[in-house]
Amino acid sequence: MTAAARSDDPVDAGGADARPRFTIGEVLAALRDEFPDVTISKIRYLEGEDLVHPQRTPSGYRKFSTADVDRLRFVLTAQRDHYLPLRVIKEQLDALDRGEQPTRPEPPAAAPSAPATPAEPAPRPAEDATLPAAAFAAAAGLDDAQLADCVQHGLLAPAADGTFASRALPVAQAVAGLAQHGIEPRHLRVHRTGAEREAALLEQVVAPALASRAEDARARAAEQLHELGGLSAQLHTALLELRLREVLGPDAGA
Structure with a gap:
């Protein structure tokens, strides 16, 4: 076709x-x-x-x-x-x-639970849920060696019991996608370092709110961090897009 x-x-x-x-x-x-x-x-x-x-x-x-x-x-x-x-x-x-209705695989469960009603979609894992290493790697599209490389180079950090937080799946999925282009976890340490520096900068901004004894201080700090994080991600994306346009030349908008 x-x-x-x-x-x-x-x-x-x-x-x-x-x-x-x-x-x-x-x-x-x-x-x-x-x-x-x-x-x-x-x-x-x-x-x-x-x-x-x-x-x-x-x-x-x-x-x-x-x-x-x-x-x-x-x-x-x-x-x-x-x-x-x-x-x-x-x-x-x-x-x-082909006109068929595919079966959507359910994401791995963090722990055994009562079976869901077949007609109901599987719930998305909670952000604080954890997955065994094999299930986490399968959900991300990584093999065991790639997952181990992610841990070695600081992109992912398992818990003491060897499980991984489901909230880290977007990181692992991005690594899996980049691996398809020959970019290995060892090449991505610059991203980890950059994220750590950005987080440290934003932490300084909300430090006064976190130090406050006001009842709503932590909620205000969380809201401010969410906004700052979005703006920081927007800036990173915009700068990267500008650089890629320079790489691609005048037809970059095609």
């Missing part, structure tokens, strides 16, 4: 508009409210992994259809809510393209 033909197949098989009309910047704007961490680089990466198939204008610019945006939304939701590796997500999209 050609890329153009697959682009005409909406994820929900409900006849979504498949006419290519949106630029990559317009797609980013449409998705960012729901997925604040999505970037143009992320969309290009998902295209490179054969998960979305925008058409190209004669001058080489990408044009996305509503169906393409639906596919991206499906991929981003599967990553965020179900911690699925791209390989599994691609299998699900291929099944949908």
